[in-house]
Amino acid sequence: TTTYHILVLPGDHVGPEVVTEALKVLDVVEECRPSLHFEREFALAGGCSINAHGVPITPAVLDQAASSDAVLFGSVGGPEWAGSHPNPESGLLSLRQRLDAFANIRPCEVLVPSLVGASPIKSELVAGTKFVVVRENCGGAYFGEKVEEEDRASDLWVYRAEEVERCARVSAAIARIIGRDGRGGGGPAVVWSSDKANVLASGRLWRRVTQRVFDKEFPDIELRHQLADSMAMLMVKDPTMFNGVIHTDNTFGDILSDISGGITGTLGILPSASISGIPGSGRCNGIYEPVHGSAPDISGKGVVNPVAQILSLAMMLRYSFLLTEEASAIENAVTRVLDEKGNGGLEIRTKDLGGTASTADVGNAICTAVRSILSK
Ligand code: NAD
Numbered sequence: 001t002t003t004y005h006i007l008v009l010p011g012d013h014v015g016p017e018v019v020t021e022a023l024k025v026l027d028v029v030e031e032c033r034p035s036l037h038f039e040r041e042f043a044l045a046g047g048c049s050i051n052a053h054g055v056p057i058t059p060a061v062l063d064q065a066a067s068s069d070a071v072l073f074g075s076v077g078g079p080e081w082a083g084s085h086p087n088p089e090s091g092l093l094s095l096r097q098r099l100d101a102f103a104n105i106r107p108c109e110v111l112v113p114s115l116v117g118a119s120p121i122k123s124e125l126v127a128g129t130k131f132v133v134v135r136e137n138c139g140g141a142y143f144g145e146k147v148e149e150e151d152r153a154s155d156l157w158v159y160r161a162e163e164v165e166r167c168a169r170v171s172a173a174i175a176r177i178i179g180r181d182g183r184g185g186g187g188p189a190v191v192w193s194s195d196k197a198n199v200l201a202s203g204r205l206w207r208r209v210t211q212r213v214f215d216k217e218f219p220d221i222e223l224r225h226q227l228a229d230s231m232a233m234l235m236v237k238d239p240t241m242f243n244g245v246i247h248t249d250n251t252f253g254d255i256l257s258d259i260s261g262g263i264t265g266t267l268g269i270l271p272s273a274s275i276s277g278i279p280g281s282g283r284c285n286g287i288y289e290p291v292h293g294s295a296p297d298i299s300g301k302g303v304v305n306p307v308a309q310i311l312s313l314a315m316m317l318r319y320s321f322l323l324t325e326e327a328s329a330i331e332n333a334v335t336r337v338l339d340e341k342g343n344g345g346l347e348i349r350t351k352d353l354g355g356t357a358s359t360a361d362v363g364n365a366i367c368t369a370v371r372s373i374l375s376k
């Protein structure tokens with residue numbers, strides 16, 4: 001038996017609701033694969049930790065995360081902690097920093113053809129969209145020196161060459177994994193580096209260092225540069241234009257990956273992995289969290305879409321545990337459930353995707369599909 005140690009941090013509002021469904025899916029993987037054991041420990045992060053301990057994450061929980069094999073993270077924050085210092089969100093930032101989870105991988109895909117209808121963008125434009133945002137996750141304006149006074153505040157947006165270099169290596173690795181055809185074939189995918197080199201000194205460093213890394217280490221990968229503002233516009237106007245990898249800094253990556261949710265029509269299906277190594281170079285610790293937040297506007301009603309959290313779990317199996325077959329099984333189960341053709345005419349979708357199913361309905365259907373895929 002191989003035992004994997006997972007720290008589970010459900011967080012606030014919809015966080016616990018979607019994490020519950022992901023853990024059910026993990027139970028099914030364990031049931032179908034008796035040689036795998038997923039040991040889970042639970043702890044507090046975010047507003048719930050502020051309520052219990054006065055801080056959004058305790059040093060003990062940070063230590064626990066660092067000694068785990070991976071962290072399954074829900075989402076944190078909510079109106080009840082408005083004005084709290086430090087706030088719930090800073091707990092997540094401390095965790096990313098502590099694990100040195102420097103690469104945040106955020107795939108965006110219209111998962112099944114019929115989901116084009118969930119997008120506000122014309123179907124013929126959105127069909128076939130498949131790109132992966134690789135967001136630098138431990139530097140930039142998020143982690144530079146901060147000054148916060150009553151009438152003046154600043155965030156130092158600083159990058160060192162090494163930080164850009166290691167993120168570029170992850171972007172290159174993802175370009176090889178997804179391939180030009182989006183399924184691993186046709187040679188490496190195009191990498192679009194996004195910055196504001198026309199305005200920001202850190203943006204000029206980003207562009208220069210990225211170009212240097214690709215020239216030296218990945219001459220076979222096509223690298224293009226696009227200013228972040230026009231990229232945001234083009235992602236909406238012509239989403240398939242960026243099929244491939246979007247390599248970008250912390251702030252732009254945060255914004256561009258929520259544009260992904262505008263493209264798919266919901267944040268509810270977008271997973272993410274914040275990892276501390278280069279994909280393909282062995283196991284590494286990571287934080288597996290949806291792109292979306294704690295959605296206080298819909299929490300507590302059993303209607304939140306659990307797919308983003310469940311696909312984040314699949315990313316954990318893939319990137320931290322190298323369990324590619326089990327990861328694919330979960331991903332295929334999700335598409336089967338979302339595709340009405342896969343369920344004998346029954347579509348099992350939450351409200352954000354135009355359906356009427358509950359959070360648990362979707363989670364249970366995915367469990368059934370995983371069981372049937374893995375027991376073949
Ligand atoms: P949000 O992502 O929580 O919600 C934006 C909109 O998308 C809301 O209308 C919400 O109902 C909807 N939505 C989000 N996830 C959904 C899902 N799985 N299924 C169906 N609908 C979904 O963004 P927000 O409202 O700006 O932020 C709420 C709180 O979450 C804030 O405190 C913010 O700081 C925090 N946040 C936390 C994380 C995290 O913990 N990783 C990420 C982003 C935001």
Ligand code: IPM
Pocket residue numbers: 089090092093254291
């Ligand atoms: C995200 C969130 C976080 C971020 C917040 C909650 C700290 O928006 O994961 O996208 O800005 O990185």
Ligand code: MN
Pocket residue numbers: 254255258291
């Ligand atoms: Mn965000």
